[in-house]
Amino acid sequence: MAIIEYKGFGGFRLSVDVLGDENDPAVLLLPEPGQGREVWRAAAEALVLSGRRVVNVEPRARAAEVGDIAAHVEDLRAILAQMGSRPVVATARRGGWVATQALAPDGAHLAAGLILVDMPVSDEAVASAPRLALPTLVVRGGFSPAECTAASDAFAAALPIGESADIEDRDLAFAVDRNEALLGQLLEFLERRQPREAMEFKAGSDPRTLRDAMGCFATGITIVTALDASGAPAGLTANSFTSVSLDPPLLLVCIANTSGTAPILRDAVHFGVNVLQIGQQPASNRFASRGGDRFANLPWAPGETGVPLLGGSLVSFECQRESLHEAGDHFILVGRVVRAQFEPHRDPLLYFRGKYRRLHFA
Template identity: 80%
Template structure:
């Protein structure tokens, strides 16, 4: 077990225990507000023995749900791979809201709500219907829970097979209840996040395909250009490849929804900056929304005027050669007119949703 830290909303540091093999499917445990990760420890250890990698999270102090919701979304974004989120008590409300703000499938593979407090039938039904990703609601997971009209409404709003009432089990000891809860978790995990090879088929969750693509290790680039007013723009991209040596061509794939997409579509010239191991903060900055990406970032205009980032492993200056529409991206092909490179630096790598570095035998 190791202690790790995540950056939450407003820069708050959130501590977590990391247990298990990093190659195993991930589970994120979220405690009730006012409790700590110690409440999940026995369950975490049992999940590790069942072939899971477990992140056992501590919440910040305070009962206001809003910062907790933003914290959880920030943690999930930093995890790299999509875990199944298992939350208890009011932590369940946090998880349900965090993953119900959009379809939630880009952040998590599934959601388990244990002993979720339900006090309002309207809110309960709305929370259930907003959850698009696979969900299991468990009642009586840690202690006996009496049924109520509100909690019954919440359970009824969930699709068939997405609820379990441990109170219905024959339980004599507290350990029996914990075993029953673990059994429900493992059954859900095996159905929604099996340990054997994952498979994508046409019509499957697009994130599954993204996870498959993420098994191909890549470098990281920042694509740059000047907009119509001469202001530098850029974004982080790892869909990059050499196309041809004669003529010298390369390509990058740009999401149609990217803020810089209109500029890159129209630019006569653009730059591709291949990052080295020390430029991870730069990669993060150019991937984030709402930041002045070039603030405090050393850069200089190349021979064609495009912004080139200082200290890059390689900087290519390209003339627009062609553009091809490709689903939710477009393929931008450039003719290389100039390249500067520093071969003694190590590349910044990306694999399975995380930054990596070279390891030599």
């Protein structure tokens, strides 16, 4: 078991237990606000034995008012955004309130499924249920005898991809059986919704599944740079980069249309591609985030064409724009290399399955 920290809402540091093999499907366990992660400890150990990687979250202290869970909601969204793959999120009691609010807007992009164990159901929860567009399991009686109400029935019925399960007292010969029964419900849902065998994307499927598939191709990381109309340096992090031709010397990068730097790169006559080495991970993070002066306190110098080139890069290519091609939500920028500087003895910074990696030589 490893204890790591995630950055939550407002920079708050959240302590997390991580158990199991990082290559196994992930399950994120969320207690209710005010509870510690020990509520999920037994289930976490059993899930690891069942071939799952478990992320067991320690929430921040209880909010001043029970209904004030906004910080917990943003904490969960921040953790999910930092994970390399989409986990199934399993919640305890009022942790379900946190998860339903965090996942209702765009949950399918952040999580592969949602399990709500003993969540108290309010009218507000019932109203939000239709917006939970991801597989959801409602379990009653997981930690204590079930309280079946009309509201909980209405909530389960309103879920777009929902199902429910009741753990009945009459089916339990011993108190420990409740834990076993809950684990059985969790595993049955996980095997159907997050199988350990190969996943599949088909046209029209959830685009995040395609993104996960693309993430299985290990890449290097680049920072693409140019000058804006006023002559100020601009740039962004990109890993969709490849050599195209040696004669003539061409390369390409794919740029998201939604990027703030996209308009600058569309208009640029010249641009630079800086291939990063392992010591430049902070620069990669900075150029992948929005806002702020990305070049502040960062060594760079103008190349022969004036484009900003980052000091210490594995390779820096200076390019003249050859062509530009529209491609869905990205555009493909093809450049003719006019100059390249490289230092081949540094180790590259790699990216695989949503995480930075280092090269391990065979």
